[in-house]
Every structure is written in C-alpha cells, then in structure tokens.
Amino acid sequence: xxxxxxxxxxxxxxxxxxxxxxxxxxxxxxxxxxxxxxxxxxxxxxxxxxxxxxxxxxxxxxxxxxxxxxxxxxxxxxxxxxxxxxxxxxxxxxxxxxxxxxxxxxxxxxxxxxxxxxxxxxxxxxxxxxxxxxxxxxxxxxxxxxxxxxxxxxxxxxxxxxxxxxxxxxxxxxxxxxxxxxxxxxxxxxxxxxxxxxxxxxxxxxxxxxxxxxxxxxxxxxxxxxxxxxxxxxxxxxxxxxxxxxxxxxxxxxxxxxxxxxxxxxxxxxxxxxxxxxxxxxxxxxxxxxxxxxxxxxxxxxxx
Numbered sequence: 001x002x003x004x005x006x007x008x009x010x011x012x013x014x015x016x017x018x019x020x021x022x023x024x025x026x027x028x029x030x031x032x033x034x035x036x037x038x039x040x041x042x043x044x045x046x047x048x049x050x051x052x053x054x055x056x057x058x059x060x061x062x063x064x065x066x067x068x069x070x071x072x073x074x075x076x077x078x079x080x081x082x083x084x085x086x087x088x089x090x091x092x093x094x095x096x097x098x099x100x101x102x103x104x105x106x107x108x109x110x111x112x113x114x115x116x117x118x119x120x121x122x123x124x125x126x127x128x129x130x131x132x133x134x135x136x137x138x139x140x141x142x143x144x145x146x147x148x149x150x151x152x153x154x155x156x157x158x159x160x161x162x163x164x165x166x167x168x169x170x171x172x173x174x175x176x177x178x179x180x181x182x183x184x185x186x187x188x189x190x191x192x193x194x195x196x197x198x199x200x201x202x203x204x205x206x207x208x209x210x211x212x213x214x215x216x217x218x219x220x221x222x223x224x225x226x227x228x229x230x231x232x233x234x235x236x237x238x239x240x241x242x243x244x245x246x247x248x249x250x251x252x253x254x255x256x257x258x259x260x261x262x263x264x265x266x267x268x269x270x271x272x273x274x275x276x277x278x279x280x281x282x283x284x285x286x287x288x289x290x291x292x293x294x295x296x297x298x299x300x301x302x303x304x
Contacts, residue, residue: 005077007041008070010034011049015067016139019057071139079279091281092121098135099144101128102223103268106243108144111292115285122281135273141282145269146240154271159290160297161265162242164203167253171233179236182206182260189235191226192216202238203264204257213238240266245296268297 014023020038024031042049049063059067099108104126116122127140135143135154149156172189179185182204192213193199204211216235220226223239230237231252247253255261270286272278278286 003041003044005073007037007044008073010037011041012067012070012074014038014050014057015059015063076277079277090121091119091284093279093281094123094125095279095282095285096125096127096139096141097143097285098127098129098138098140100146100223102227102240102243103144103146104128105224106246107293107296108289111289114292115288118288119281119284122285135271141272141278142286143271145271146242146266148267149269149271154273156269156271157286157290159268159270159286160293161267162240162297164238164240164261164264164266165244165248165255166202166204166236166238166257166261167230167244167248168236168256169231169233169253170251172230172235173254173256175233179256182211182257185211185236189217191229191235191237192219193223193226194219194221203262204260205262210262242268242293242296268293 010023010027013027014020014034017023017026020034021031024034027034038049045062045066047062047066048060049066050057051060097104097108108126112124127138144159145156146162176188179188185204190213193216200213200216201210202213218229218234220229223243226237227239227243227247229235230239231247236256241248244253248255270289272282
C-alpha cells in the first residue's frame with residue numbers, strides 16, 4: 001500500500017511536538033488513532049521510524065532520512081496550494097521569517113506596517129536567532145543572513161551590502177578622548193562579541209592586518225546589545241550600517257578613526273532551503289524588503 005499525506009503529516013507533527021500525546025492534542029485526534037496511523041506508516045515503509053522509551057521517542061536513522069523528504073513533500077504541497085489560491089485571490093497565508101535580532105529590529109519591524117497594509121491577509125512568525133539554525137527543521141520560509149554564506153543546502157537572493165564602522169557615543173569620547181590612531185585603542189574600553197571571533201576583527205589598518213579585539217571590556221552575543229552599550233557611553237564598538245543609521249544621523253553615535261578604516265562590507269542575503277520553492281507570498285516579502293533596504297544600503301557607500 002502507498003503511504004498517505006495524512007500519515008506523513010502525523011509523522012512530522014510527532015517529531016515537531018516531541019510525543020504522540022502532544023501531537024494528538026495539536027491535531028485534535030485520539031491518541032489511539034494517531035498510534036495506529038504511525039504503525040501503518042512504519043509497516044508500509046518496513047522500518048521503525050522511532051526508538052520508543054518510557055519517557056521519550058527519538059528518531060531512528062531511517063526516521064531521520066524519511067523526515068527530510070517528508071518535510072519537503074508537505075512544503076511542496078503548501079506551495080502548490082498557494083499558487084492556485086494566489087491567482088484567484090489576494091496573497092494570504094503564513095510566512096515564517098528568521099534573522100538575527102538586530103536585523104529584525106532595525107530592518108524588518110520598521111517596514112512591517114507598510115507591508116501589512118499592502119497584503120493584510122499575509123501573517124507572520126518572526127524568529128530572532130543570533131546563531132545559524134536548520135531552516136527545514138524549524139519550518140522557516142526565509143531567513144536573512146548577514147556575512148559570508150557557507151551552507152551548500154541553501155540558495156540565496158542578494159539584498160545588498162552594509163558597511164562596518166568604528167563607533168562611539170559623544171559622551172564616551174568627551175570623557176575618554178578621541179582615538180587619533182589605531183594604537184590608541186589599547187587605552188580605551190572596547191565592546192566586542194562573545195562569538196564568532198571573526199566579528200571581533202575590526203576593519204582597521206595595522207601592520208598585521210585587521211585590528212583584533214582580543215579582550216573586550218564587555219562582550220555580548222548580540223549586536224543589538226553592543227549597540228545599546230555603545231549608546232550608553234560604555235565603550236567603542238564596530239557595527240554594521242543597517243543597524244546604526246538612525247544613531248549616526250542623530251549624532252547618538254559618531255564614527256571614529258575614519259582615515260584608518262578599511263572599506264569592509266557585510267553581504268546581506270535572503271536564503272531558502274535549496275530544494276524547496278518559496279511561496280509567492282514569501283517572494284513578495286523578499287522583493288518588498290529589498291526595495292525598502294535600498295536607501296539604507298545605498299548610504300553605506302558614503303562616508304557619512
């Protein structure tokens with residue numbers, strides 16, 4: 001017998017919820033019915049998809065392989081349904097977006113009101129992570145990635161580039177003085193990232209290449225935290241233009257060591273899982289976001 005879409009959906013829901021009981025609650029089905037459906041699926045495939053213990057269920061190796069294909073099947077069906085609906089009516093449905101919190105706060109949130117006014121029937125789940133996640137596992141439709149892309153399972157749409165600058169608040173500089181050369185930074189309070197270490201390689205010219213912040217006085221995992229620390233006058237930091245445009249325009253933060261700063265830019269991409277076609281609503285959102293980012297990213301080419 002052939003497996004059914006209901007059986008695939010039940011299997012994925014069990015994985016996502018972590019138990020048959022929670023999956024039954026989410027799907028509104030009796031636990032016994034769900035258990036029988038899983039049994040039929042395993043019988044048709046002639047494999048065990050889960051290792052069952054008294055406390056939890058874990059995927060077997062065969063279950064891991066089947067899960068990847070199962071998610072792709074469900075996604076492609078969703079895309080197929082959307083393509084039919086979108087031709088007959090206004091775009092609708094859910095977009096799941098993932099990005100680092102600074103990009104969410106400074107680039108996505110400010111344009112959401114306008115996008116929602118254009119497409120009121122599109123809803124969102126916005127996830128903020130400061131680490132790379134598995135898009136397929138988390139059912140993310142599109143993720144915004146900043147920096148070099150290395151994951152071969154992804155395909156990407158380039159949104160633009162954003163320049164890195166060395167910044168401090170006027171209050172900090174009034175109290176501690178303005179660094180005139182790179183070597184002066186050794187006497188100052190530097191704000192850096194906990195990880196990855198590449199983010200603490202500042203685009204400053206030295207005899208040995210980029211300036212490396214080895215022991216920041218305060219380290220944080222998020223650029224948003226560093227932004228707030230810098231605005232509070234706690235030190236000097238290196239951040240990207242997309243998240244500091246407002247502060248630089250208002251004078252809350254000022255660029256220092258301009259003549260020593262190399263022109264280093266971070267690529268910004270919208271990324272998708274390579275084997276899945278994005279829905280029309282996701283494509284509309286990415287195109288909208290790219291258009292709205294143009295003025296910000298264009299300003300990255302100036303020295304102001």
